[in-house]
Amino acid sequence: MALVKVTVTEIKPGMFIVNPGISWIKAPLLYMQEGLITSHEEIDYIVKQGYAEAYHDPARFRRMEEFAEDPDANSPIWPAPRGPQVSLDEEMLQARAVYADSFEHVKSFMQAAQGGAVDVAASQPYVESIVNSLNRNVDALISLSKLKSSDEYTYTHSVNVTIFAVAYAHYLGLSENKLHLVGMAGLFHDFGKAFVPQEILNAPRPLTPKEQEIMQSHVLLGYNQLKKVENMHPEILQGVVQHHEKHNGTGYPYRLAGKKIGIYGRILSVSDNYDALSAKRVYKTPMPANVALAVMYKMRGQTWAPGYVERFIKMMGIYPVGTPVQLSSGERGVVCRSNPSFPAQPCIMVAFDPVGRPIKPSVLDLSKQPGLEIERSLSGNEAEDMDITLLLSQSNH
Numbered sequence: 001m002a003l004v005k006v007t008v009t010e011i012k013p014g015m016f017i018v019n020p021g022i023s024w025i026k027a028p029l030l031y032m033q034e035g036l037i038t039s040h041e042e043i044d045y046i047v048k049q050g051y052a053e054a055y056h057d058p059a060r061f062r063r064m065e066e067f068a069e070d071p072d073a074n075s076p077i078w079p080a081p082r083g084p085q086v087s088l089d090e091e092m093l094q095a096r097a098v099y100a101d102s103f104e105h106v107k108s109f110m111q112a113a114q115g116g117a118v119d120v121a122a123s124q125p126y127v128e129s130i131v132n133s134l135n136r137n138v139d140a141l142i143s144l145s146k147l148k149s150s151d152e153y154t155y156t157h158s159v160n161v162t163i164f165a166v167a168y169a170h171y172l173g174l175s176e177n178k179l180h181l182v183g184m185a186g187l188f189h190d191f192g193k194a195f196v197p198q199e200i201l202n203a204p205r206p207l208t209p210k211e212q213e214i215m216q217s218h219v220l221l222g223y224n225q226l227k228k229v230e231n232m233h234p235e236i237l238q239g240v241v242q243h244h245e246k247h248n249g250t251g252y253p254y255r256l257a258g259k260k261i262g263i264y265g266r267i268l269s270v271s272d273n274y275d276a277l278s279a280k281r282v283y284k285t286p287m288p289a290n291v292a293l294a295v296m297y298k299m300r301g302q303t304w305a306p307g308y309v310e311r312f313i314k315m316m317g318i319y320p321v322g323t324p325v326q327l328s329s330g331e332r333g334v335v336c337r338s339n340p341s342f343p344a345q346p347c348i349m350v351a352f353d354p355v356g357r358p359i360k361p362s363v364l365d366l367s368k369q370p371g372l373e374i375e376r377s378l379s380g381n382e383a384e385d386m387d388i389t390l391l392l393s394q395s396n397h
Contacts, residue, residue: 003055011043016060024297024310025290028318028343029053033307036062049314050343084137088321088336088392091133095140098129099159106187107155113194113225120188120229120236127183131166131176138167139338143322143392146278146289154193154201157275162186164271165239171315172267178235182267185239189268192222219244219253239264243272246303258305270296270304270312288377289320318343322388324378328371330354332378333361334391342367344374349391361391 003018008031011017019032031051037043046054084091105126109118133141145160165186169179193201196218200211207215223241226232242256242265249257251269261269277292287295293313300309317338319325326332331354337347345366353359366372 003057005053005055007053008043008047008051011037011046011054011056013037013039013043014062015056016062018055018057020055024313025294025318025344027053030055033310035306036060084139086136088137088139088143091137091140092144092392094136095133095144098133099141099144102126102130102159102162102187103152103155106158107152110155110158110191110194113191118191118225118229120184120226120232123184123187124180127162127166127180127187130162130183131179134163134167134170138170139321140392142167142316142320143388145275146286146322147388153279153281154190157279158187158190160275160279161189161268161271164274165267168271168312168315169267172263172311174263181233181235182239182264184233185236185243185264185268186271188222188226188236189240189243189272190218190222191226191240192218192220195221195225216244216252235262235264238262239268241265243268245269247305248302251303261305266304266308270308273299273303274312274316285379288379289316289323290318290377293318314343317346319346319374319377321346322392324382324388325374326376326378326382327364328373328375332356332382333364334388336363336392339365339367348374351391 003020006015015037017031017034017037019034020030022030022032024030024032029050029052031046031054105123109123112118130141141163145163162183163186166179166183169182174182196215200207200214203211219241223237226240227237241253242261245251245254245256245261245265246269247258247261249255256265273296274292277287277295278289280286293316296303296309297313300306303309317335319335319338321335321338323335324332325335325348327348327350331350332352333348333350335346336349339346348364348366349361350364351358351361364372366374
């Protein structure tokens, strides 16, 4: 029997939703997470997240009395919608201070690591400040995460992964105390790199197989140091030791697969991969955010359990806040607000006219501009010509 397309308001418990294989870039409003719909709560979630349509397989429809809801703790968590408490421009000043303080803290404990035991408790206030900033306006810290240079990648990467992981954990509906554990795992996920030789850590070229082996040892080097800390939370250790494991069992260090990878490991893995792909390094230019997300989408079901990267993309938006873009009109600007209902049509702070001259910044809502769309993301020198932080701070003026 052929697949049937329905609107989200037509979805009923018992329907089996399928992925028809259509690109999420072409159909961002099509819900494609495969599985059995078991409750009206799941349907409400799909509607609230802005999806408009879905495909179901009538041959796999099941009457509600035929099954009970899966009590498996590793089954997907349905996200809790979140709106900003303050505007982006209000939060930017505090977010910059939070990012700078967290960066200096990571740099300090990483450089001091070989001298003795690490004071994990001293990191809690920094994680708390990140959690609080994301609660006030999630876009501020996320937009700042792409603005740091590649000079001290190990430290910026740890801060960025913490930001993405906490934001994603909140999106997945984890409780407040678990957000802090996710944040601590993010801050320390690469702690073992403090024990990897600098010439390998900062090599401006692909690593040899032997060097790659040494680099991969950072996971257990960090884990073994952190598990000596008194009263260390097992959730933090899980995130640290599992952030390079893969759903299909091809990751490291233990080649864990499927449900043997816990939710902290999964959250850290998605966040770590996104920052690694979109970061500027000594040996590569940064990958535009939407391209990095497209690459990750192709890894779904292999690197991550079904639904994990799809929901990360839904949280970030196809064009995350802070992404410099060129419009089909030739004008250039930066994404200043995402649009969950129409992910390919965010709000843009336009700062340059079609011939590249600076103009008075103004906000364009692409969902209200028929025929105007994002032509491409900007990278390299094109992106560096914009003062993205300044433009974002003007987004509500």
